[in-house]
Amino acid sequence: MRVSQAEVYFTVSLGIIYGAFVISWRDPPFVNYPTSFNVTRLAFVNIHIRKQLQRKWSAVGNNLACLLILLSILTTGVACRLAGTGSQTTDNQTFQAEELIENKGSDTLVNLALAWAESYMESHPQVRISVTGGGSGTGIAAMINGTVDIANASRAMKSEEIEEAQANGFSPVEFEVAQDAIAVVVHPSNPVNQLTLQQISDIYTGKFTNWKEVGGEDRPIVLLSRETNSGTHVYFLENVIRLGKADSDLLFSPDTLLLPSSEGISAEVRLNPNAIGYDGLGYVTPDQKMIAVALDENSPYVLPSVETVNDNSYPISRPLFMYTTGEPSGQIKAYLDWILGDGQALVPELGFVPLK
Amino acid sequence: MVDIKSNDQLYRKWVEFSIESLIRVLGFSSIGFVILIFLFLMREGLTALINVSWGNLLGTRWYPIMEYYGVLPLLLGSILVTLVAILIALPLSVGTAVFIREVAPGWTREILKPMIEVMAGIPSVVLGFFGMTLLAPLLHRYLGLATGLTAFTGALILAYMALPTIISVAEDALDAVPKSYRDASLAMGATQWQTIWRVVIPAARSGILTGIMLGLGRAIGETMLVMMVTGNAARMPVTIDSLFRPIRTMTATIAAEMGEVAQGSSHYHVLFALGIILFLMTFLINLTAATTIFRKRRKGGLR
Numbered sequence: 291m292r293v294s295q296a297e298v299y300f301t302v303s304l305g306i307i308y309g310a311f312v313i314s315w316r317d318p319p320f321v322n323y324p325t326s327f328n329v330t331r332l333a334f335v336n337i338h339i340r341k342q343l344q345r346k347w348s349a350v351g352n353n354l355a356c357l358l359i360l361l362s363i364l365t366t367g368v369a370c371r372l373a374g375t376g377s378q379t380t381d382n383q384t385f386q387a388e389e390l391i392e393n394k395g396s397d398t399l400v401n402l403a404l405a406w407a408e409s410y411m412e413s414h415p416q417v418r419i420s421v422t423g424g425g426s427g428t429g430i431a432a433m434i435n436g437t438v439d440i441a442n443a444s445r446a447m448k449s450e451e452i453e454e455a456q457a458n459g460f461s462p463v464e465f466e467v468a469q470d471a472i473a474v475v476v477h478p479s480n481p482v483n484q485l486t487l488q489q490i491s492d493i494y495t496g497k498f499t500n501w502k503e504v505g506g507e508d509r510p511i512v513l514l515s516r517e518t519n520s521g522t523h524v525y526f527l528e529n530v531i532r533l534g535k536a537d538s539d540l541l542f543s544p545d546t547l548l549l550p551s552s553e554g555i556s557a558e559v560r561l562n563p564n565a566i567g568y569d570g571l572g573y574v575t576p577d578q579k580m581i582a583v584a585l586d587e588n589s590p591y592v593l594p595s596v597e598t599v600n601d602n603s604y605p606i607s608r609p610l611f612m613y614t615t616g617e618p619s620g621q622i623k624a625y626l627d628w629i630l631g632d633g634q635a636l637v638p639e640l641g642f643v644p645l646k
Numbered sequence: 647m648v649d650i651k652s653n654d655q656l657y658r659k660w661v662e663f664s665i666e667s668l669i670r671v672l673g674f675s676s677i678g679f680v681i682l683i684f685l686f687l688m689r690e691g692l693t694a695l696i697n698v699s700w701g702n703l704l705g706t707r708w709y710p711i712m713e714y715y716g717v718l719p720l721l722l723g724s725i726l727v728t729l730v731a732i733l734i735a736l737p738l739s740v741g742t743a744v745f746i747r748e749v750a751p752g753w754t755r756e757i758l759k760p761m762i763e764v765m766a767g768i769p770s771v772v773l774g775f776f777g778m779t780l781l782a783p784l785l786h787r788y789l790g791l792a793t794g795l796t797a798f799t800g801a802l803i804l805a806y807m808a809l810p811t812i813i814s815v816a817e818d819a820l821d822a823v824p825k826s827y828r829d830a831s832l833a834m835g836a837t838q839w840q841t842i843w844r845v846v847i848p849a850a851r852s853g854i855l856t857g858i859m860l861g862l863g864r865a866i867g868e869t870m871l872v873m874m875v876t877g878n879a880a881r882m883p884v885t886i887d888s889l890f891r892p893i894r895t896m897t898a899t900i901a902a903e904m905g906e907v908a909q910g911s912s913h914y915h916v917l918f919a920l921g922i923i924l925f926l927m928t929f930l931i932n933l934t935a936a937t938t939i940f941r942k943r944r945k946g947g948l949r
Contacts, residue, residue: 309671312667312671312674527711544707544879547793547878548878
């Protein structure tokens with residue numbers, strides 16, 4: 291949350307005005323005169339006492355209000371100072387004490403990268419790894435500018451990006467760290483076993499609304515998808531619905547159910563014979579039926595598995611990369627070696643396909 | 647002698663004053679927080695009205711990652727689910743309140759009242775899970791729907807959530823009807839049913855209305871349950887069968903998308919604009935509820 295200085299002043303002054311208002315608030319005087327006896331005398335005495343009391347009280351109240359306001363200003367100022375200087379010193383200290391690896395890029399990879407970083411930092415306390423998302427392009431640009439050590443990317447570097455890096459005096463080195471494959475799933479009782487990418491696209495854009503149009507039973511099709519914030523959703527949109535064409539503006543049908551979790555998709559697919567869903571291969575449970583997918587009508591239909599993903603015969607899969615500025619050395623090399631070795635054990639837990 | 651007495655008085659005044667101002671600050675701060683929250687919502691949400699065109703905002707397509715920010719399907723989705731939920735909850739809750747208050751013997755009442763309070767305590771996630779794994783497949787099978795995750799499923803569970811609120815407020819309202827009304831009605835020869843339907847319920851009408859408004863406020867703001875059960879498809883609920891099709895509500899949209907959205911992007915601001923719409927809706931509902939209470943009180947009649 292970025293807050294500008296003007297806003298801080300605004301809020302603080304608002305708080306002070308508010309505080310002063312609350313403190314100086316006086317309830318309207320409560321007057322309840324007995325009417326049965328000697329009204330005038332009693333009323334006179336009452337008002338006299340009341341006036342005296344009010345004078346004293348308001349003086350006390352005003353002093354207290356001033357004190358409170360002063361205190362609040364002082365504490366705010368001091369707190370701001372402390373916060374500012376405090377964070378600076380801690381940053382400097384950790385920077386000197388530990389080796390910091392900056393890791394930035396693809397939002398698809400960010401959870402896996404975080405899991406790797408956490409696990410690695412547990413066994414190597416002298417290394418600190420910071421992982422941020424932002425997208426493959428952002429990560430690669432940051433690596434070219436030298437602000438991060440490792441860039442995560444869910445696509446290969448473009449040739450102009452490599453040229454840009456070479457203009458900066460180094461050639462980036464590519465590491466394939468995992469595979470991302472998306473399985474299309476249906477209810478086990480659904481007789482449909484195989485679909486082409488074009489058919490899947492037509493189903494998800496709402497062109498086909500009945501299973502008999504793709505060789506199934508006479509049932510309506512219920513479309514399931516992950517929420518729009520998931521990397522899988524975007525990948526599916528670009529590479530299946532739009533068939534990888536950059537100029538296509540096809541979208542998910544508005545009837546698509548957006549489910550917040552993999553569990554939501556698997557529950558609905560398990561229970562509903564009308565449903566079709568997709569998810570990362572690692573998230574597919576045995577009680578869902580995976581569909582064999584073909585690039586087009588003339589290509590073979592391929593079921594997703596670790597083997598077919600690694601030999602690139604399954605069409606809805608992509609390699610995930612990490613890029614470094616030149617040949618890595620020291621801690622960065624150790625970290626990448628660990629990812630390609632022991633780190634691969636974490637890959638299936640996050641729904642990706644490990645390297646062979 | 648006089649000095650000591652005045653010192654003592656001064657001390658007491660100080661204690662009195664500090665306690666009083668502490669209570670006052672605490673009391674006022676809840677109002678202050680509401681104002682601050684509202685200011686924050688405005689600050690974050692009004693930007694959307696400037697950055698995103700009105701044509702886009704009032705469109706019928708919600709697909710934020712491609713910059714489609716049509717709010718209408720979400721707004722109509724929220725309204726549809728909430729209204730149907732209240733329509734379901736209304737007869738059930740008024741019936742329950744009447745039964746507890748007017749018909750049930752003492753021991754039944756003693757059992758039923760705490761049971762209804764327990765009902766209010768069930769977390770909405772649990773209800774959502776129940777709806778997703780049990781109710782949705784049942785509706786899917788027996789109503790012949792394409793999927794069980796529909797607006798109707800959401801409305802059913804929301805109705806269940808709103809029940810305890812409406813029941814307890816309505817029951818209080820019935821309780822406030824003087825015994826003399828019932829006695830008079832019965833003495834004129836009315837049956838118990840006629841007394842309840844023609845005398846007691848009309849006398850408690852504004853209290854029951856308040857309960858409905860509070861239930862409505864609760865239902866429209868419910869998030870987790872709706873997100874799990876209604877399918878979250880941002881389609882326009884304008885066809886006749888919309889009730890039995892998936893819909894997407896404003897609350898579920900905010901909850902699902904706020905976590906990953908880039909701060910300061912127009913998507914982020916549009917989500918806050920949705921928050922403003924929700925805030926205004928619940929505010930209006932609560933205001934209506936409050937004015938019915940006050941109007942009746944001022945007339946000096948029953949609640």
